Amino acid sequence: MAATVTTTATTTGKTWGGGNEPMGASYGKMMMWFFIVSDALTFSGFLASYGFSRFKFIETWPIADEVFTHFPFLHGVDAPMYYVALMTFILIFSSVTMVLAVDAGHQMKKTKVAIYMLLTIVGGLIFLGSQAWEWKNFIKGEYGAVETKGGAILQFVDTDGKRVSIDAFAANIPSTRVQKTRSNGVWFEESNSLGEHSVEEVIAGFKANPDILIRTEWIKDKKKTVLSREESLARLQDAQIVVRGADLIRNEYGHKLFADFFFFITGFHGFHVFSGVVINIIIFFNVLLGTYEKRRSYEMVEKVGLYWHFVDLVWVFVFTFFYLV
Amino acid sequence: MAHSHESNVKRIWTVFGLLSIITIVEVALGIVKPDFLFKTDLLKLNLLNWIFIILTVVKAYYIMWAFMHLEGEKANFRWTIVAPLVFLIIYLVFILLMEGNYVYDVFHGSHYKWIF
Numbered sequence: 001m002a003a004t005v006t007t008t009a010t011t012t013g014k015t016w017g018g019g020n021e022p023m024g025a026s027y028g029k030m031m032m033w034f035f036i037v038s039d040a041l042t043f044s045g046f047l048a049s050y051g052f053s054r055f056k057f058i059e060t061w062p063i064a065d066e067v068f069t070h071f072p073f074l075h076g077v078d079a080p081m082y083y084v085a086l087m088t089f090i091l092i093f094s095s096v097t098m099v100l101a102v103d104a105g106h107q108m109k110k111t112k113v114a115i116y117m118l119l120t121i122v123g124g125l126i127f128l129g130s131q132a133w134e135w136k137n138f139i140k141g142e143y144g145a146v147e148t149k150g151g152a153i154l155q156f157v158d159t160d161g162k163r164v165s166i167d168a169f170a171a172n173i174p175s176t177r178v179q180k181t182r183s184n185g186v187w188f189e190e191s192n193s194l195g196e197h198s199v200e201e202v203i204a205g206f207k208a209n210p211d212i213l214i215r216t217e218w219i220k221d222k223k224k225t226v227l228s229r230e231e232s233l234a235r236l237q238d239a240q241i242v243v244r245g246a247d248l249i250r251n252e253y254g255h256k257l258f259a260d261f262f263f264f265i266t267g268f269h270g271f272h273v274f275s276g277v278v279i280n281i282i283i284f285f286n287v288l289l290g291t292y293e294k295r296r297s298y299e300m301v302e303k304v305g306l307y308w309h310f311v312d313l314v315w316v317f318v319f320t321f322f323y324l325v
Numbered sequence: 326m327a328h329s330h331e332s333n334v335k336r337i338w339t340v341f342g343l344l345s346i347i348t349i350v351e352v353a354l355g356i357v358k359p360d361f362l363f364k365t366d367l368l369k370l371n372l373l374n375w376i377f378i379i380l381t382v383v384k385a386y387y388i389m390w391a392f393m394h395l396e397g398e399k400a401n402f403r404w405t406i407v408a409p410l411v412f413l414i415i416y417l418v419f420i421l422l423m424e425g426n427y428v429y430d431v432f433h434g435s436h437y438k439w440i441f
Binding site for chain 2: 041222325
């Protein structure tokens with residue numbers, strides 16, 4: 001059609017008369033694709049800026065498989081990446097059920113479309129739950145660390161290089177530490193949460209346990225440097241704050257930006273999954289009501305399918321750049 | 326519509342198998358981290374990371390071509406989508422990573438010192 005356009009009056013009428021589909025794609029599908037292109041560029045911007053910060057602090061950046069080591073029901077077992085790999089499978093599988101729904105839609109099989117849509121929604125919900133669990137572990141933290149005056153994170157290891165939790169060695173010094181809030185004073189703005197252990201307790205406990213060493217953020221030969229006992233004691237003099245888990249200001253895993261990027265990128269992706277699930281639910285009910293049966297076309301399922309696959313596509317990249325590389 | 330109404334179920338499961346195998350290979354490599362890949366650098370990035378990135382692009386290709394059905398669209402529509410993405414992402418990543426590396430060099434080699 002489009003290839004035969006000339007400027008004669010008769011064909012102009014046909015070209016602009018409606019019903020024309022440039023590049024062989026319907027309006028809705030093309031606009032969904034263009035939205036996906038712009039959203040893909042947004043995510044590339046985030047991941048590229050993650051890469052920028054990581055290259056900037058390449059010598060001190062946290063090592064991902066030392067951070068994400070949890071797996072449900074395997075408490076205390078070191079399981080790097082198994083869980084995110086599982087999440088990846090869940091999302092890829094929900095992508096498969098989605099594309100099967102689209103395929104069933106082409107053949108106008110209403111029940112099949114509905115079943116596959118439902119499976120996709122369930123997959124999306126499982127993924128969201130997994131991500132919530134991942135966030136919970138990340139925020140709660142496991143070992144704890146101290147932050148120095150200069151903002152460096154010091155972690156604790158035993159002589160074999162295994163991580164030691166501050167709970168395991170912190171001394172118990174009776175004190176009357178009080179969490180101040182804004183209502184305590186006119187000029188007082190805010191303070192850090194007190195936490196379970198004070199810096200004094202951690203230092204005292206460290207001195208009392210000669211087989212604990214400090215691990216710094218510095219990476220040498222692909223491994224974080226562990227200080228000698230003397231260096232550790234000297235380094236600990238700079239300790240200012242006990243850090244537990246992660247928030248947007250500091251985290252026990254290392255560089256401050258690491259947690260910020262984690263929350264922002266996986267959070268933004270999780271938000272996409274969430275909206276994808278909501279849209280899928282709406283379309284699922286439309287399928288049940290027979291809306292597309294009446295329309296004689298399941299193209300709407302195809303369009304939400306595009307969005308759902310895009311969410312999977314982004315996760316493939318987040319998985320690589322956050323957990324693998 | 327550009328594509329026919331025949332069933333693609335077999336193709337879908339093949340692609341699912343491929344994506345699964347690639348993911349398993351990625352995770353296995355990520356856990357084992359063979360030294361000869363992990364400690365050999367090519368253009369400031371170790372070979373293992375190059376493998377991860379290439380496998381990811383392969384996965385992205387299969388998701389976009391098979392699941393998002395780009396293979397069934399007209400060529401001009403396909404390239405309207407893919408060409409801007411490929412060009413802009415490579416451009417952005419190149420610029421930001423070069424800049425990040427430059428800032429690292431400044432921190433590392435100039436008067437700025439990490440004194441804490």
